[in-house]
Amino acid sequence: MARTPQKPSTAPSGNAITADLVAVLVAVTDGTPKIMTIAGGSALPSGPFEFSHRSLQTALRAWVEAQTGHPLGYVEQLYTFADRGRSGDARTPHSVSISYLGLTREDQVGEGFEAHWTGWYGYFPWEDHRAGVPPFLAKVITPKLKAWAKSAPSPTLQRERWQRCAINFGLDDRAWNEELVLQRYELLYEAGLIPEAGREHGRDTAVVPGKPMTADHRRILATGIARLRAKIKYRPVVFELMPAEFTLLQLQRSVEALAGRLVHKQNFRRLIEQQELVEETGAMAADTVGRPAKLFRFRHAVLAERAVAGTKLPLTRT
Amino acid sequence: MARTPQKPSTAPSGNAITADLVAVLVAVTDGTPKIMTIAGGSALPSGPFEFSHRSLQTALRAWVEAQTGHPLGYVEQLYTFADRGRSGDARTPHSVSISYLGLTREDQVGEGFEAHWTGWYGYFPWEDHRAGVPPFLAKVITPKLKAWAKSAPSPTLQRERWQRCAINFGLDDRAWNEELVLQRYELLYEAGLIPEAGREHGRDTAVVPGKPMTADHRRILATGIARLRAKIKYRPVVFELMPAEFTLLQLQRSVEALAGRLVHKQNFRRLIEQQELVEETGAMAADTVGRPAKLFRFRHAVLAERAVAGTKLPLTRT
DNA sequence: CATCTTATGCTCACGGAGAGTATAAATGGC
DNA sequence: GCCATTTATACTCTCCGTGAGCATAAGATG
Structure with missing residues (x-):
């Protein structure tokens, strides 16, 4: 950005980029929360934003309705991020991804599309506590997190890391907070415990159960789940x-x-x-x-x- | 967007656009909430996003810190919107505006900038209920809203409109809800009671007190205030x-x-x-x-x- | 000293939320 | 037909958070 404030302008003021929409479409069938996925469940539906629509929301609705053949009940913007830090190559055309949360019902999806409904706990098995705390959380994740915390350079940092882990995963007699979906994902990412992080750091990371996704999509999904879990409490x-x-x-x-x-x-x-x-x-x-x-x-x-x-x-x- | 789901791609997939950052920077001095403004208080600071930064958040921080000369305490993304419906001309290069909320302190702003701190209630006088319900709310706004509700084509729509007004402005013995800043602004906009709406519809709209702003900036400010008012209750x-x-x-x-x-x-x-x-x-x-x-x-x-x-x-x- | 202003401690009543008990109404197996 | 099982539905009880008000302390000012 410019170093001094500028008047907002409609004239082209920076480098040209592209805008993409990414959708977290949720349905619940028989007690299973599902999301619409493409590419064999490895990506969220996404596509370029076309400016023929009046607004981003309109564009998303139109697109989803073409997909599912029925009006989208509830739509909410999630987050916008720039696709650079993660994708790496500085010479690829930059793009901005605008993600949305949408709520639907599975049974109303039209035919003939490549999209599928996939249970979201396949991507975040540690998030399902309906049958109690998942066993692998104590058996697999907790030790790995402990090791990661221990690997911090200083004792202070070690303690801080472990405190973050304990807070987010409900360890050390803390209560489980179901809203911290994104924080937990980012913690696991930071600890190098999930494949998406491995791609970047080259570490062996397939230690924690849960299907990975393309690019940032699992992070976007985590954002969507967190938002929805918070939302149902007051709307x-x-x-x-x-x-x-x-x-x-x-x-x-x-x-x-x-x-x-x-x-x-x-x-x-x-x-x-x-x-x-x-x-x-x-x-x-x-x-x-x-x-x-x-x-x-x-x-x-x-x-x-x-x-x-x-x-x-x-x-x-x- | 495409009618069928596509694999996310890093290749250019749509029309090229530009991305702008818009900041709602808040400080509180002597019991007055202020925002940083430019252009004589008629606009929020904004500028093109430069992809030299790792993320949007980083870009905003860097820019604000260059402005104020000290680290920005808290930053939160507000909303992203496409600049078409409002700006009108379909041939201007499209742009996406990504707005942020940032919290600072006034006394730490550097010298030599065009930016100023302006009290936010100058833009939303009806939002300040510290000294009780502002008199002009009952005297000016309520009658205008009532007239607008009455002007709806059908009795059902008239009732619905008035119900919205009553809920959002705490009329008919309803409680005032300070978080509905954005809803109130949009209601006034829809009712054609503020200058920004007038520009579009060509109506006489300078009836409600409150300074207007460029483009969507007052709407963005309303979003920021609403978000902050909600946030202080649980963070x-x-x-x-x-x-x-x-x-x-x-x-x-x-x-x-x-x-x-x-x-x-x-x-x-x-x-x-x-x-x-x-x-x-x-x-x-x-x-x-x-x-x-x-x-x-x-x-x-x-x-x-x-x-x-x-x-x-x-x-x-x- | 009286008064004003702000700080600070304490109590009380109401209502919401968590948790448990009890009973009703259906099905399926024997 | 009886019993076990499953789910629906009605109450109750207790604890605590919260709104609201009372009372007192500690300074400044005239």
Whole structure:
């Protein structure tokens, strides 16, 4: 950037670059959070931004709708980054990647596309704590992190490194914080424990389970998951991922799938109902084990009624 | 964007564009939140992004540090938008604007620059509720909004419009929500009540107080203020705006300045102290009226100790 | 000394959230 | 038909965070 402030100009003021959109499209099916992937699951869908659209958001919607054949429920910009530090070669044309989070439903994807829905925990197995803390977290990841912390040059740095690890991974009797998805990924990256980092540093890094992705895509996915996990706590966005009618347990399972942790059933229901987020359809769920559950639908009116439309979920802390 | 997903490529894949950085630099002096402006206060500092930097964040830091002569405490990306819908002319080279929020202190700005610190409430006078609800809100803005709502084509739309107004501006006995800065600005924009909208629609719009800005800059500023107002509630970022040593009242005044509303003094102190965010320096404030206050400093250690480092502030609701 | 201003300590009541108990309503196996 | 199993749903209880107010201390000013 210039050293002195300048008036903003519409004239070309710097080197020409290209802009790409990268999408984290999320759906939840049968308690599994999935993302749309291409190239055999090794990349997120992306493409050049065409300025024929009025805005970035419009461009993304148009593109996704062409993909899935139905309107995208919720779209949110994630982050923009410049593609240089990671790609290496300074002579390649620079590009800016603008990433988005979008929420859909799997069943509405059109035919004849190369895209696939892939469970997101395949990329971040350590993020799924629904069945308790994953065993390999203590067996594989923790020792490796400990070793990495020990390898710091000074005792102070060693302690700082370990503190970061403990905070982010809920070690040393700390609570697991499901929102720190990106921080955990970056920590593992920094510790050289994932393939993407290995590409850069030339180290052997295939030690931690989890499928890698092209370029920065796994980092973008981590950003998206983190954003979504934070968002469901105070905005009623889960409903974008639900079918038109659902039981409260299905809703709860979706929330748990996204958060990667279980919630207290009775409290969950109390919160959902007291906030008047849903209304009974009158019908009951068919094909179920156990006592049949009432079917509910989302009350779209709440979006208009409330500003923040708080979706307090029992995910604060345990 | 392409209609089918593509592998991400580093090769030039679209039309060439330029990338600009726009900065919302905030400082708080004597209970007044200020932003760095150029061009007589009509624009935010901005400039082309130079790819010589490793990342966008690095570029922004370097540039700001050249401006102010001291390291930027806290930097956060705000939003990226494409400059087309607003600028109009389809033939001008397209550009992408990437906006950032940065926190500093006014006293550390270097000499010899065209930049100035300007109080942000000059641009958003309706956002300052520290002395109660601004009178012109009820006298000027509310009637205009009511008229705008009434002008909707159908009764349903009229009701919806008014509901939006009421929610965002705390009308009809609703509570004021200080975080809805952007929504309020967009509502006023949509209602054609501010000059920036007038430029586009050719309407007479200088009815609501508040200085306009170039292009989208006031919108970007609104985004920054909203983000900051939300952030101070759960991250200890206020301290980036404070001098090294401060009294609890000074800290409270800064928070109030940012939030645009007053907080309960005793509860504020209780929260700050119980979270161990500060420690006494041992010294007392000089040059004061009333009983002298202890001086405190921020405990930087908390940043390492806690993951989320919650700064619960008594700003939830009233 | 009276008054003003700010600092600081303490209490109280309400409501939200976590957690547990109890009961109802279905299915499938024997 | 009875029992085990599974899920739905209704209550209750306790703890704590938070909003709000009262009371007192410690300085300056006239």
